[in-house]
Amino acid sequence: MTTGRTLVLSVDRDDDIGWKAKIKSPVVGRQECLKAADTLALADPEDSDVNAIFSAVKIYDELIAKGEEAVVAVIAGNHLHMIEGDRKIAATLDNVIAETEPSSCILVSDGAEDEYVVPIIQSRLPVASIRRVIVNQMPNLEGTYYILKKLLDDPKISRVVFVPLGLAMLLYASAFILGYPGTATIVVIGVIGMYLLYKGFGLDEFIHGSINALRASMSRGKFSFVTYSTTIVLGVIGFAIGFFTVLKYYTSDSSMGVLLYVMSFMYGAIIWLIVAGLVTSVGVIVDVYINERENLAKVIVFPFFVFAIGLILYGASIYILAVSSVPEFPVKPTDAGMYIMYSTLFGLACAIIGVIIQYVIAKRQAVQQKEAIIENI
Template sequence: MSTLVVYVDRDGGIGYDGPVVGWEAVQALVTDVGLEDPEDSRVNCLLETLHVTRDLRDDGEKAVVAVVSGGGDSVDSDRAIARQTDRLVAEHDVDAAIVVTDSASDERLVPIIESRIRVDGVDRVVVRQSHDIESTYYLLKQFLGDEELRGTVLVPIGAALLAFPMLLLLADNVAVALSAIAGVIGLFLLYKGFGIDDAVSALPVRIRDAFYSGQVSLVTYVVGAGLALIGVFAGGISAAGTGGDGDLLVVLRFLFVSVPWFATAAMAAATGRLIDELLAEEQVSSALMNLPFGLVAIGLVIRGFTGYFLERAGVFDSVTVPAFEVGPIAVEGFVVSIWGRLAFYVAAGVLVSLLGVFFTSQMADDERPLEEVPD
């Protein structure tokens, strides 16, 4: 068994284009990086990579030591890591890999490596520091020298300190100023915490790739956005017509009118994504195939419950079915009760959901390869 011990450096701070392969090459890299900046944590990571390789070889296992590096926090950097990993796997007969990292940012690349070779372990290096005043000073100095940390922590704090006196002068109310600052900081933390900044930075590349590859989802996303806007305006106009009926009825009226548009918009976007997966001739997950049915079912159930509450509040009249005659069948007119209306929407939602499960199971059975019949 041969194991690849690889150190992943996403931002490319080691200053070399990867991959760097071999015991002597990595040893020379340790010397170069250490002489350039002895306080750099990459020195410890490179030494840990050599240490793990030596332990594997002492146990009688064949091990290949390597370093792959990117060029920063971007999609191009991740692709560079992927290309270097492909080269290592192609040139060296390795069965598994052990990944050495020194940060959560580098650990985000583990799935890229794992998609190309089995990863048996992830070794994250944490440098031990003494907890005295001098060490704290140097830690703060390193923190202030890190551009990414400065932009994430110091910028919001500085903006809040500048905004507080301005809001206090405009609003003349401490509570209002503090609430506004807390709200903005909360939005910023959610923006960073959910990785929205990474999604926004990668959005132009994804749109460009969608244009060049002719993906159907690009059109359906635009259609979905347009339908969602129609739902917002239709719901807002309907809610504005409720007058002074109370905030709860305004929200219910908005949901009753806008939910069908939102469900249709989400279904259009999900359908486009499903078509792209089918055209790519790849195995489509059952969750993606069932998503359009689930969205329609949820929309029906929400519309049923909001209609129930609005009819109970007297906003809507009961549904009246007129008398009609079809051939020998004659039906007298009747009034649908409030519970009957709710039961109809709930039953329709359950029925659509079951249809989605049936469709997904049928598609999964069709895609399952036939077993070979023994001779």
């Protein structure tokens, strides 16, 4: 017989109990877990989390029948954002452990996705066993079609499938209406490619984190809320102008390669993006100066680096487009070298100035901290 109390834990990582059954996590105790399973089953009888919760209760009953001390609980994450959901699971698990005081855990899962949280659980409690609940399905065409239909009905999956397809079709139709039929295909392919890169590099989580930072700055009355809002507007304008610049220099004879289209976009958008980066940097510096002045040296260099990188990229885009003899480009090939040379020199000078200012501020802060320590002694 094992010593200590065993926590039989069912993890609903995508929060179906909250999304579908409107049940707040955590759910602790046999009767509460059965009530949650019944409510979820009525909301969605095909949800596999129902079987996982019932399986957890069954394991709990078996342990109690053997005379062991046990407790059963269900915790959930977030239906749309996995990172926030895992953080919620970690915080909820801490509360459950503090309430029930278990010495080990039996994890009950309905699939591999829930088992991603095993390291989170193991960092807080020994995992004695993992039970995966597999729901039998009909292995025929009708059953497969029904499963796919249920998946596409899930907002978490449908937004990944339907949003890029719908956006591509909308852009394709808009290109024809605006009189750019030859541009429609490249626009659609470009948008789908950007969306795939957006998801592949995890930029959705980055943007979601930026939105949370925006909300936090607004709720705390920080100056960066204004600069973040301005940055979003400037970024949208920059991307729009970059897109129209690509259309301006677009040729239907395939004489321009992908690199030249990228440079065209950069040539049109980079000035706006530089201004957006500078506005954001100023907001961060002001907030740090007011609230965390000891960290000023770490952020004071941001606007200098933003301006330096943007200036170099701007010069590079002009140089490449000019020497490639892009039709109707305002800079002549003979002047291209001057643009890239001056933009690189000014960019490097700006970066060096930023590093020097950062060094001076850091040294001054170190002296002030040393003086403060001496005064306290």
